[in-house]
Amino acid sequence: MNIVACVKQVPDTEAAIKVKPDGSGIDEAGIKWVMNPYDEFGVEEALKLKEKFGGDVTIVSVGPARALETIRTALAMGADKGIHINDPALEGADAYNIAAALAAAIKGIPHDIIFCGQRAIDDDAGQVGSVLAEFLGIPQVTFVTKLDVEGASIKVIRPIEGAQLLIESSLPCVVTAQKGLNEPRYASLPGIMKAKKKPVDVKNAAELGVTVAPKAKIAKTLPPPARPPGKIICGEEPAEKARELAKLLREEAKVI
Amino acid sequence: MAKGVWIVAEQRYGAYRKISFELVSAARKLADQLGEEVGAILLGSGIEGIAGELGKYGADKVYVADNALFEPYTTDAHAAAIAKLVKEQDPSILLLGASAQGKDLSSRLVGKLATGMATDCVDLKIADGKLISIRPMYAGKCNGEIVVSAFPQMASLRPNVFPAVENPKTAEIVKFDPGLDPGQLKTKVLEVQKDTSGKVDLTEANVIVSGGRGMKGPEGYGILEELADALGATVGASRAAVDAGWRPQKDQVGQTGKVVSPNLYIACGISGAIQHLAGMGSSKYIVAINKDPDAPIFARADYGIVDDLFKVVPELTKEVKKLLA
Numbered sequence: 001m002n003i004v005a006c007v008k009q010v011p012d013t014e015a016a017i018k019v020k021p022d023g024s025g026i027d028e029a030g031i032k033w034v035m036n037p038y039d040e041f042g043v044e045e046a047l048k049l050k051e052k053f054g055g056d057v058t059i060v061s062v063g064p065a066r067a068l069e070t071i072r073t074a075l076a077m078g079a080d081k082g083i084h085i086n087d088p089a090l091e092g093a094d095a096y097n098i099a100a101a102l103a104a105a106i107k108g109i110p111h112d113i114i115f116c117g118q119r120a121i122d123d124d125a126g127q128v129g130s131v132l133a134e135f136l137g138i139p140q141v142t143f144v145t146k147l148d149v150e151g152a153s154i155k156v157i158r159p160i161e162g163a164q165l166l167i168e169s170s171l172p173c174v175v176t177a178q179k180g181l182n183e184p185r186y187a188s189l190p191g192i193m194k195a196k197k198k199p200v201d202v203k204n205a206a207e208l209g210v211t212v213a214p215k216a217k218i219a220k221t222l223p224p225p226a227r228p229p230g231k232i233i234c235g236e237e238p239a240e241k242a243r244e245l246a247k248l249l250r251e252e253a254k255v256i
Numbered sequence: 257m258a259k260g261v262w263i264v265a266e267q268r269y270g271a272y273r274k275i276s277f278e279l280v281s282a283a284r285k286l287a288d289q290l291g292e293e294v295g296a297i298l299l300g301s302g303i304e305g306i307a308g309e310l311g312k313y314g315a316d317k318v319y320v321a322d323n324a325l326f327e328p329y330t331t332d333a334h335a336a337a338i339a340k341l342v343k344e345q346d347p348s349i350l351l352l353g354a355s356a357q358g359k360d361l362s363s364r365l366v367g368k369l370a371t372g373m374a375t376d377c378v379d380l381k382i383a384d385g386k387l388i389s390i391r392p393m394y395a396g397k398c399n400g401e402i403v404v405s406a407f408p409q410m411a412s413l414r415p416n417v418f419p420a421v422e423n424p425k426t427a428e429i430v431k432f433d434p435g436l437d438p439g440q441l442k443t444k445v446l447e448v449q450k451d452t453s454g455k456v457d458l459t460e461a462n463v464i465v466s467g468g469r470g471m472k473g474p475e476g477y478g479i480l481e482e483l484a485d486a487l488g489a490t491v492g493a494s495r496a497a498v499d500a501g502w503r504p505q506k507d508q509v510g511q512t513g514k515v516v517s518p519n520l521y522i523a524c525g526i527s528g529a530i531q532h533l534a535g536m537g538s539s540k541y542i543v544a545i546n547k548d549p550d551a552p553i554f555a556r557a558d559y560g561i562v563d564d565l566f567k568v569v570p571e572l573t574k575e576v577k578k579l580l581a
Contacts, residue, residue, distance in 0.1 A: 013511050013531045017397035026398065037512055094372045095363070121511055123393050123400075125375045127363040130331075134367025139442035140331055142360045145505075155446070159506060160356035161273075161457035165328070166447035173442075179512055180505045216372025219388070220401040224537065230544075230557045241561045242571035245543065248559055250579050253541045255463070255520040256487060 001055040002110040007039040009070040038117025041177035044184040075195035076187030082200035089212040095127035103135035104208035133174035145180035258407040261287040262347040275353035277420035284314030301327035311427030321434040337434030339368035350408035373410035374402035395511040395534030461490040468494035470525015474502040510535035528553025
């Protein structure tokens with residue numbers, strides 16, 4: 001089974017995000033970069049399938065030079081090879097253009113299942129997996145928390161509001177990973193050593209035959225809206241404070 | 257030239273999801289500013305009878321395709337039918353819900369329609385005839401203003417944020433042929449396993465009572481369940497509580513859990529790590545109950561109580577019961 005896992009390098013969830021004064025984006029100084037946590041679930045699932053069915057796991061990432069570290073992390077976890085799409089025109093590009101580049105790279109390699117995270121925790125857009133599936137002309141199953149391969153198809157669990165769906169899809173297919181799918185492994189020391197020697201192909205948009213034509217842009221980045229200062233409820237006893245809170249929620253906030 | 261503000265309605269087995277009315281209301285507001293019409297797309301099986309209801313919130317036209325292949329929802333069937341209609345009719349704006357279904361469908365449509373989209377928006381405005389979509393990024397650590405240069409300009413709207421406002425119109429019902437080819441459908445829903453708890457999903461809840469590390473263990477959640485029952489609320493949890501195995505994965509609120517927007521979010525024993533604040537920061541009212549006065553959650557709370565939650569919460573439940581009796 002040939003599996004592709006798409007990964008994105010993103011700021012660590014602990015990172016404080018500072019907006020540039022001119023609103024042109026975020027200040028990247030001092031940010032610790034990590035693999036998008038949802039992509040980690042995809043990489044882990046890819047490795048589990050490889051262990052079960054054999055085959056190759058290819059990691060594909062769009063990003064600047066530093067994104068290579070994230071590809072190496074996935075290789076250290078056990079993936080076989082990487083494709084690093086590095087092109088300034090793709091930096092901060094919209095989902096359509098990122099997916100076009102990924103599709104161009106993936107078309108050239110065998111793929112039964114392609115994993116993506118359900119979203120990246122930087123722009124939180126959650127579009128690339130589906131657009132990639134469209135470019136490749138294959139089905140998608142998104143927000144997957146369980147996956148079983150049965151012959152030439154997969155069965156997955158996808159939680160929705162108030163229910164879980166059991167969905168069957170033909171292969172090849174794009175699967176977007178949701179938390180709960182698995183517990184990603186840590187890279188072992190021998191894994192890290194081996195990863196250094198695994199092949200990573202670096203390509204730019206032109207080499208992939210892709211022309212970047214923006215569809216959407218972040219016109220402005222703003223700090224989150226300020227919340228008015230809150231009220232600390234004082235009182236002698238817990239009961240008194242609770243009574244005051246209930247009253248405020250009822251009469252001032254009007255939410256109960 | 258692209259014209260019209262359109263939405264994709266969401267229904268299950270003939271019952272609208274609330275997001276449908278939120279979408280029509282948001283579209284009405286934009287359409288009035290642009291002097292354009294509101295169009296709604298409704299797909300389902302045996303749903304013609306409910307099409308007119310969207311007029312109540314201001315839809316001028318409802319495009320309906322009734323076909324057994326639309327229920328239950330699959331990406332293949334819905335995306336193909338909507339893309340065909342949208343390409344023919346060329347609306348300027350297309351809005352969907354950032355719900356489980358809407359997220360899956362809208363992102364596929366971005367590919368099919370070769371356009372751009374702002375995901376999970378909390379505000380929309382029009383400037384110089386263009387849609388500007390405001391959305392949290394980095395899990396709410398900052399906001400972005402998104403402009404889509406292609407058509408339709410797509411946005412998905414966070415549930416529970418845009419008010420559903422009645423604005424009655426007599427909607428014209430337009431039936432259309434979805435042109436479905438069953439051979440093109442590559443995915444199939446084999447089973448719908450319903451959650452039998454009877455609780456509203458966190459992403460749709462009006463009130464959430466959430467507990468973190470301060471609950472001290474799974475048994476601590478009993479008092480939160482009681483408060484939630486009194487309020488008609490859903491119980492959520494912080495990552496710490498989920499990782500400790502006290503609560504199931506589906507209850508997690510935060511950057512790697514669910515993003516929620518209730519009217520009221522009561523955080524009990526939650527310190528307010530940046531990842532948690534990211535998941536509930538757009539709640540309308542936030543209450544924090546925590547014995548640590550320095551907990552970061554208090555900086556985000558509208559109302560705070562610094563005290564032992566095991567003493568405060570049962571008292572609060574009593575007070576709520578009295579008020580709602």
